[in-house]
Amino acid sequence: MKDTSIQAFIQDLPKTELHLHIEGTFEPELMFKIAKRNNLTIPYADVDELKRAYSFNNLQEFLDIYYAGASVLIKEQDFYDLTWAYLTKVHEQNVKHVEIFFDPQTHTDRNVPFEYVLNGIYKALEDGEKQLGISFKLIMSFLRHLDEASAFKTLEQALPYKDKIVAVGLDSSELGNPPSKFKNVFQKALEEGFLTVAHAGEEGPSEYIWEALDLLKVTRIDHGNRCLDDSKLIKRLAEEQMPLTLCPLSNLELKVIKDLKEYPLVKMMEYNLLVTINSDDPAYFGGYMNENFGGIAKALNLSKTQIAELAKNGFKASWLSDEKKESYLNEIESLLQNN
Numbered sequence: 001m002k003d004t005s006i007q008a009f010i011q012d013l014p015k016t017e018l019h020l021h022i023e024g025t026f027e028p029e030l031m032f033k034i035a036k037r038n039n040l041t042i043p044y045a046d047v048d049e050l051k052r053a054y055s056f057n058n059l060q061e062f063l064d065i066y067y068a069g070a071s072v073l074i075k076e077q078d079f080y081d082l083t084w085a086y087l088t089k090v091h092e093q094n095v096k097h098v099e100i101f102f103d104p105q106t107h108t109d110r111n112v113p114f115e116y117v118l119n120g121i122y123k124a125l126e127d128g129e130k131q132l133g134i135s136f137k138l139i140m141s142f143l144r145h146l147d148e149a150s151a152f153k154t155l156e157q158a159l160p161y162k163d164k165i166v167a168v169g170l171d172s173s174e175l176g177n178p179p180s181k182f183k184n185v186f187q188k189a190l191e192e193g194f195l196t197v198a199h200a201g202e203e204g205p206s207e208y209i210w211e212a213l214d215l216l217k218v219t220r221i222d223h224g225n226r227c228l229d230d231s232k233l234i235k236r237l238a239e240e241q242m243p244l245t246l247c248p249l250s251n252l253e254l255k256v257i258k259d260l261k262e263y264p265l266v267k268m269m270e271y272n273l274l275v276t277i278n279s280d281d282p283a284y285f286g287g288y289m290n291e292n293f294g295g296i297a298k299a300l301n302l303s304k305t306q307i308a309e310l311a312k313n314g315f316k317a318s319w320l321s322d323e324k325k326e327s328y329l330n331e332i333e334s335l336l337q338n339n
C-alpha cells in the first residue's frame, strides 16, 4: 500500500536548498576523522562529548563552536570530503539543486590557501552533479565580524574564479555589523558581475533588511524573520517577490524563536512572501532538509498543499533557468495531485 504520510510526501518532493553553510555540515564523526589525519586535536574526548556541547543561547555561542570545528580543515581533500558527505546526505533526501555558501576567511585567516578551499568544494560539487544528479551554484560569503578591507582582499582572490562563484553573501555575527559596513565591497562585487545575497534580520533589526536591499542590492534575503516588525517592509518584500531563505531548526536552536509552534510561517505565506525552507548548519542544528520540512509541517500542522508550495518557492527563488524551474514546478504539482 502507498505510504500517504506527510513524511513520505516530504521525502518524495524534489527540493532545493538555498541557505546552507558548507562548514555547517561538518558532522562530528567526520570532524574527528579529519582532525586525526591532520594530527590535530579537538578539545572534546569523543563524538558524544562534542555533541553535548551543541547547546546555544544565541548566534554567537554557535559561531564560536562552528569556527573551532572548521579549524581542522586544512587540505583540499578535507574540503572535498566535507562537501561530498553533505551531497550524499541530501541526495538521500531527494534534494535536486543546491546553492551553498562557503566562508573563505575562516580558512585563509589560518593560512589555508584560498585555492584549496575553493577547489576541494568545487570538485565535490562537480562530482555530485555527475554522479548524484544534484545541480549547484556556489556563493562566497564575507564574514561580517571582520572589516571591509578583509572582504575586499577576499573578493580579489575570487576574481579569477568568476566561472565557479556566482554570488557573494554576508554572514557571521549580525548584531553591530550592519550591511552598510560592506556597501563598497558589495558595490565592487556587483560591478564584477556577481549576484548578491545577505543574512539580515536573523537577530538584527528590520533596518538591516532595508540596508541589504538598498545598499547591497541583494536578490535574496537570508533569514529575514525580523521583517515582520515592519509593515512597509513586508509590503515591499511581497511586491518584489524577494525570496526569504528561512531556516526553522536553526532559529529554534539559536533561540530566535522559543518553539516551532510559534514560527510565523503561515502568516508570512498569507502576506504573500516568497518563503523557502532550508537547513543553514544541519550538523549543528539537528536536521537536514527533510527534518526542517518535517519539523515545521508537524509543528504548524501544514497541509500537503502548503508543503508543496514551500518546495515550489525554493525552485522559484533559485538561480536555475526558467526552463528547469518550470519542469520542477510541474513535477511538484503532479506529485501533489497524486497524493
Ligand SMILES: Nc1ncnc2[nH]cnc12
Pocket (backbone or CB within 6 Å): 021, 024, 059, 066, 171, 172, 173, 174, 199, 202, 250, 280, 281
Ligand atoms: N545562522 C547563521 N547566521 C550567520 N552566520 C552564520 N554562519 C553560519 N551559520 C550562520
Ligand SMILES: [Zn+2]
Pocket (backbone or CB within 6 Å): 019, 020, 021, 171, 199, 222, 280
Ligand atoms: Zn546562515
